[in-house]
Amino acid sequence: MGRKIVFTGGGSAGHVSVNLALIPLFLAEGWDVSYIGSKGGIEQQLTESIDGVRYYSISTGKLRRYFDWNNFKDPFRVVKGAFEAFRLIKTIKPDVVFSKGGFVSVPVILGSRMNKVPIVTHESDLSPGLANRLSLPFAKKVCTTFPETADQLPIGRAVYAGAVIRTELHKGIAANGRAFCGFTPRKPVILIMGGSLGSKKINESVRLSLDALLPRYQIVHLCGKGQMDGSIRRNGYVQFEYVTDELPDLLAATHFVVSRAGSNSIFEFLSLRKPMLLIPLSKEASRGDQIENAQSFEKQGFCKVLFEEELTADSLCDSIEKLDEMKGAYISRMEKSRLNNALDQLFSIIKEEAKG
Missing domain, CATH: 3.40.50.2000 (Glycogen Phosphorylase B;)
Known part of the structure; x- marks a missing residue:
């Protein structure tokens, strides 16, 4: 048997x-x-x-x-x-x-x-x-x-x-990810995800930031179950509740990630060398584990951290801009990491x- x-x-x-x-x-x-x-x-x-x-x-x-x-x-x-x-x-x-x-x-x-x-x-x-x-x-x-x-x-x-690290995440094809979203290869892509259940505050801040972000970036927004806003239709902005089979292709097409700081996800972004803006769950909504994870990665130079208490449309745009300016340094440090x-x-x- x-x-x-x-x-x-x-x-x-x-x-x-x-x-x-x-x-x-x-x-x-x-x-x-x-x-x-x-x-x-x-x-x-x-x-x-x-x-x-x-x-x-x-x-x-x-x-x-x-x-x-x-x-x-x-x-x-x-x-x-x-x-x-x-x-x-x-x-x-x-x-x-x-x-x-x-x-x-x-x-x-x-x-x-x-x-x-x-x-x-x-x-x-x-x-x-x-x-x-x-x-x-x-x-x-x-x-x-x-x-x-x-x-x-x-x-x-x-x-x-x-x-x-899920091995299939390294098998994504960027062109397929862009095609899935209807994106062009001429503008960088930001993947935004607020965890499997989504985050109302992140979703609201992203939607209020679209006018400022869309001239420079294309945005894939994973909103969480029941949190899509069908009234928003903008070129370069697509929403999904969540994705499964398409995720490797989306990550291959992504230049920057805005995410919660769950350990599994951030190590996968590290393995893919994706500069990260991490918005950890606050201590009011968790035991503070995501804050510890984010601070550990920030100390190693792998990410920028924006605390949820400081999250607004303006602070989100400013943080993404700083992440973009320093992307080369973030990628360089990630490439030197000894990730097993x-x-x-x-x-x-x-x-x-x-x-x-």
């Missing part, structure tokens, strides 16, 4: 992208691959159409850092999800469970522990997220993207692996724990 693996992780694209990079490797080696996530979550949208992957949904609760009446209900959902995951894993009988984090992973890890299945987790950000901190006592190995993260974890369980793709190492670690 072939070996089996269960993947989990979700709530945002960042908690799925590493899994999407790993799944083809396991399928190619003949593993039986299952994915446990939330019902209707982004992880379901991104994974259930992959040939050879079975998707299972369970109950889950969101781990909030603010008051919400659902905070009183969600612990019960997590417990319910843990027992659902326990039954699923008892039926699937995987050799190993791999968790990318996010609130959906907690009940899966609890269910895996109850079945005594080895667990490997992955932490993308500089400081461990809440879901991964809750999962830490049950994980055999915690793989990290930043070397500093290992210092915050128990000795013997933390493994610095580096950034996982952790995909093969992560693949090996998971298989080694499965043997155990």
Whole structure:
């Protein structure tokens, strides 16, 4: 009988992208691959159409850092999800469970522990997220993207692996990206993305900046689900809720990126040598992990940072102009970076724990 693996992780694209990079490797080696996530979550949208992957949904609760009446209900959902995951894993009988984090992973890890299945987790950000901190006592190995993260974890369980880069992102064709948007090769392209759920403030600032930006640039705006504005029709400006298959081509055509500061995304931009303007989630909306990520990249000279509290149409235009002026220096520093793709190492670690 072939070996089996269960993947989990979700709530945002960042908690799925590493899994999407790993799944083809396991399928190619003949593993039986299952994915446990939330019902209707982004992880379901991104994974259930992959040939050879079975998707299972369970109950889950969101781990909030603010008051919400659902905070009183969600612990019960997590417990319910843990027992659902326990039954699923008892039926699937995987050799190993791999968790990318996010609130959906907690009940899966609890269910895996109850079945005594080895667990490997992955932490993308500089400081461990809440879901991964809750999962830490049950994980055999915690793989990290930043070397500093290992210092915050128990000795013997933390493994610095580096950034996982989706190989398909390096296969994009710029001409195809421009054709997809109806762009000309004579003007530089800015790709703007506010995370998988979008950002109302970034979207508003971009739309207020179009008069100033469009004479010099062409703009691809990934707005997030339900956040497109169909009333805006301008030459050189296109909107999408999100893209999947077209992303490598769009990135190949892109000269500058304006983005949130999720770890997976910014390391991918680094690997593609794309000058970045990072607008990290504020501490009011997050635990501050994106601020740490952005400041780490800024310190290394890979990006310019614009804090959300300072974001306006004017500050956005000024920051893009400064990024353009310094693009050569940013690209030069990125080319000198010693970026290792952790995909093969992560693949090996998971298989080694499965043997155990």
